[in-house]
Amino acid sequence: MFLAAGVGQVLERLGGQGGLPLRVVLWDGREFPLSDEPLATVRVKRPQALTALSHPTLLSLAEAYVNGDLDLEGDLDAAIRAAESLARDEGGPLFVRDGAAPRSHTREEDSAAIRHHYDVANGFYALWLDPRMVYSCAYFRTESDSLEQAQLNKLDHICRKLRLDADEQFLDIGCGWGALILHAAKKYGARATGITLSEQQFEWTQRRIREEGLQHRCRVLLEDYRDHQSPAPYDKIASVGMFEHVGIANLPTYFATVRRLLRERGLFMNHGITSSSSDGVAVGMGAGEFIDRYVFPQGEIPHLHRVVRDMSDQDFEVHDVECLRPHYAKTLRHWSANFERRLSQAVMASSEKTARVWRLYLAGCAHAFDQRWTSIHQILASRQVNPGRTELPLTREWIYR
């Protein structure tokens, strides 16, 4: 408690970090720069908030900010690096078993978790995503690609890897605001179906399909991937930034569902976040708990080897794996910079608390990908129930043509 710890003790603790790039401003106006040229200002709004700084974890610091006990101004990345340095100093491991009971991921639980995250408001997401509203890692062909260009590159990268062709039946599991199905139908002539659990995304995508005049080859459904039925199997299936919601124990069900929906020798692209911990346990120091409690309830990320194993068990042959980690750090920095520029609008489009959560989550995840706390992989595989030759060319040159 602050009164026990005292301002002096807390400042001594912060000062002992060897020059954190922060200025601390107390509720009574007293200012304490912790280095010669502080990059960010932490405003301690009330004495109780010092508790969060006396034995900080990334969760306690984040909660103090989300609850409005602390304010942050200036260079958010510098503040996050400083927070990590403080939390690390408390001695916790980088990866921890969170001790939570395994999640069952019933349809009701998953649906509630999706509504929590994605149904904030379409206008809220439009403030900081690219104009197509793509909400997954972009693909930067050059360092200076804009976010919009890099998201378009990503849509093409996926369609090319899938060798998507005119009139092929294409399914996008977890289609977000529909960017991939619209692109697949418009540019590649595919017959595209998207499914989402978010009502707001569903309505948005329905409208976009109408606006583009693509009703004859594009549709969106509001349903759980486990319930999706199709009269004929799909030629190609993508899942982009979705399988993080599935749950590690449910990966066999998930890949079995894709196998059920895909034709023999059909191609499947799984693009998703992977853990850097080979055990697939959560990031420690309170970071994983913050994401679980405030951002992605029920989210779970497996290590790459677990994904490949569970895919192989469902008769998928893995052809190509690409790590996009630097691309996600860049994507998140674009989102975070957009969010910083439009912070007051983000508050109006959601709430003060939601905007505070998302502000930390976007900048914090950029840091997490930079630091390799988490990674992301595109895995291209084909359904190979009957052994034999694949439909793929001998080399991967087709992807880059």
Ligand SMILES: C[S@@+](CC[C@H](N)C(=O)[O-])C[C@H]1O[C@@H](n2cnc3c(N)ncnc32)[C@H](O)[C@@H]1O
């Ligand atoms: C991070 S968003 C990615 C959206 C999109 N693929 C993109 O790249 O912009 C995750 C998507 O997965 C969907 N999703 C999550 N769990 C799902 C489930 N059980 N069934 C269907 N869709 C699900 C969400 O509704 C959301 O559209």
